[in-house]
Amino acid sequence: MNSSAAGRSSVVVAELGPTNTGKTHRAIERMLEHDTGMMGLPLRLLAREVYDRVTARVGEGRVALMTGEEKRLPPRPDYWICTVEAMPLDRAVDFLAVDEIQLASHRERGHVFTDRLLHARGRKETWFLGADTMRPMVQSLIPHASLKRANRLSQLRYTGRKSLKSLPPRSAVVAFSADRVYELAESLRRLRGGVAVVLGALSPRTRNAQVAMYQAGEVQYLVATDAIGMGLNLDLNHVAFAALSKYDGAEQRELFSDELAQIAGRAGRHLNDGSFGMLNTLPELHPRVVSAIETHRFPAVRSLIWRNSELDFSSPEALLDSLARAPRQGGFVRVERADDFDALKDLSQVPAIRDGLTDRARVELLWQVCQIPDFRKGLFGQHVALLKETFLQLTAGDGVLDASWLARQVSPLDDVSGDIHTLMDRLAAIRIWTYISHRSSWLRDAEDWQERTRHIEDALGDALHERLVERFVQRAARRSARRFVRATTAPAQGASDSPFAKLGLLLGELPGADGGAITEEQFVQRVVDATHEAFEVDALGNISFEAQPLARLVKGSDRRSPQLALAEPEVWTGGARRRLERRLLALARDLMTEAMGGFPAESLTGAGRAPVLRGLAYRLAEGLGIVTQADAREQWGLLDEESKQRLREVGVREGRRFLFVAEALSPHALERRSMLTALFQQRPEPKGVPREPVLEVSALEGRDARAFGYEVLGSVAIRIDIIERLAEALRQPPGVQRAQPLMQELRLDGPTRARVLRELGGVPGGAAVKRRRRRRRGKSPAMAPEASGSKPRQGRDPA
Secondary structure, X not given: OOOHHHHOOOEEEEEEOOOOOOHHHHHHHHXXXXXXXXXXXXXXXXXXXHHHHXXXXXXXXXXXXXXXXXXXXXXXXXXXEEEHHHOXXXXXXOEEEEOOHHHHHOOOOHHHHHHHHHHOOOOOEEEEEEOHHHHHHHHHHOOOOEEXXXXXXXXXXXXXXXXXXXXXXXXXXXXXXXXXXXXXHHHHHHHHOEOEEEOOOOOHHHHHHHHHHHHOOOOOEEEEOHHHHOOOOOOEOEEEEOOOEEEOOOOEEEOOXXXXXXXXXXXXXXXOOEEEEEEOOOOOOOHHXXXXXXXXXXXXXXXXXXXXXXXXXXXXXXXXXXXXXXXXXXXXXXXXXOHHHHHHHHHOOOHHHHOOOOOHHHHHHHHHHHOOOOOOOOOHHHHHHHHHHHHHHHOOOOOOOOHHHHHHHHHHHOOOOOOHHHHHHHHHHXXXXXXXXXXXHHOOOHHHHXXXXXXXXXXXXXXXXXXXXXXXXOHHHOXXXXXXXXXXXXXXXXXXXXXXXXXXXXXXXOEOOXXXXXXXXXXXXXXXXXXXXXXXXXXXXXXXXXXXXXXXXXXXXXXXXXXXXXXXXXXXXXXXXXXXXXHHHHHHHHHHHHHXXXXXXXXXXXXXXXXXXXXXXXXXXXXXXXXXXXXXXXHHHXXXXXXXXXXXXXXXXXXXXXXXXXXXXXXXHHHHHHHHHHHHHOOOOOOOOOOOOEEEHHXXXXXXXXXXXXXXXXXXXXXXXXXXXXXXHHHOOOXXXXXXXXXXHHOOOHHHHHXXXXXXXXXXXXXXXXXXXXXXXXXXXXXXXXXXXXXXXXXXXXX
């Protein structure tokens, strides 16, 4: 339920303030306190960064990633991380957040953010994050919203003009064109030996590689466009502007003070203060601008960009009219121009297209085609020609794109040769086809085309990273682009001490983007992009990928928090090591969730839950999905019916002896449980969890049976799922007879069998046995001796 009407019953929070206030971090934490959630972010790069953070917390099996060009969709995701345009608003979630909401005033993209502000709601809670300049508009449009001021965690100070040579380490230089970025990067390379480069046109793969190189300290300087201004977390101490104007798609103009602040605010992370200034090729900033940036005070946004979202597909003319409709409410400005609208105007005049627009479905399809983004940003007519051919193919024949035509468009882009500009042009072009490949109904073999375009984009991204390193990092500093080749002969004298030789042996001869040996970055990216199923985890906690040993799990603070130890940590550069560890941490979280049978512990133990529910959920998580009824009964009894129903919905069952997550007793979950437990106890077994339903107690060698999914009954330990099956059979009369087939399968000897049944309540003992004997003699078990007129025999207890 994500409409504005539905939103009236949703709590709406607007957390507004400058950069480095922790807004996004708090939104992530709050989302994870809910059962389901969705976050809309302004950049594909930022969406991927948040996705990595969330999966490291809860595992990849619970998180979907949705952008125009990348979709990771597990079978049953609880959380959705998206670009704002790609948010699936027909998907109902408890918590919804939109970041950088001040972009509602952006002349091209603003109408999308305005639409989310008006209509996107979570069922229980909605957060809008952004600059404090949005406060008046949010108050006006959502009167019931709770507005919070987010304060910056560190100070930001202006330090005036500096030369490139005098810039301190951990500095970013910001320009607003690719040519100027390259020029500055070359100058810094000569002065400082190396620099990382960040441009909005880079693929996430290339950007991640460049940022990882900088974050790991392999280079101390960064040259970027304003792409770093939108929430990318970098360890920057200083931001230096190399220009104060930019081309915004319509004209060359001076940057506003709040735009400068968005970029300057990247300096100083968390509690570390930051500074900003200018290169000495520019004049000093006006004191009023400096004061505004340092105190975070800017003119309020007074109008938002708007476009009608209630579209009329009855005809192309009706669609154009509905898109051009003026807002009826004050404070909104109709979007001036948009590529999709201009494309629709042009294409609806083409006779071959206009004649085929015979029904609403065709008009809607034309609109979908017009929304294909032009990542190349070249001649608009060239893009319209591509859209025309795409639509004509979709409305002819079998209604899908011709495979041979697709191949003619895509194949020339599968080429990693050329310079930086050539590779960036190919990257922009392949992004269009990646976007198209995710319109599954448009292609006959959509998954194959998705894989092909992703592979080409990855190869181009790797090659671009290598070219950037080759050009802007001096040879002595080049580590992340080195190549690894398996040693085919014994290493030379002294070579065994080289991390290059070790890593070569570790990785082997894996093909790289150009057919040669793979680079470190290519291998790490392959690991980062891999699905959960691509990894092998054995009973000892060893993690392998493509038959290559990567890491092992080792003891953490408890069974649920194993730590990672890379197989050969010294051979990785810092950036590669951090990315590997984050990906493998997400894998470890998935393993823990598997051990709990998919139990969503993170969302049920959050601060927004009732204390009793949180306590019981914590007990279940602590027990990896299994807790004894003796420990759980009191808390279960205090739960309200709604909380009990929520637990039942996520698989919690009330057994005779245990409260448990049903799937936590499956063989696969018990395997994961055994591995995590053995690692914590530092007694891992190569064979993993025993397959036998019954073990001799001596086989446990003194270890806690319940920790491995067993319960001790007499001289044997029986797997908990078997115990619950027995207990369930014994609850239904005639209990012992119902349990007989399972008891025969267990092959217990007579005394052990009787002990097990007695423990589970299947064989009466003591007074109950005597009552049965009395019934056999025809006496009532409830009749007292006095009532029957008889006297107790001498020497016998009256009972």
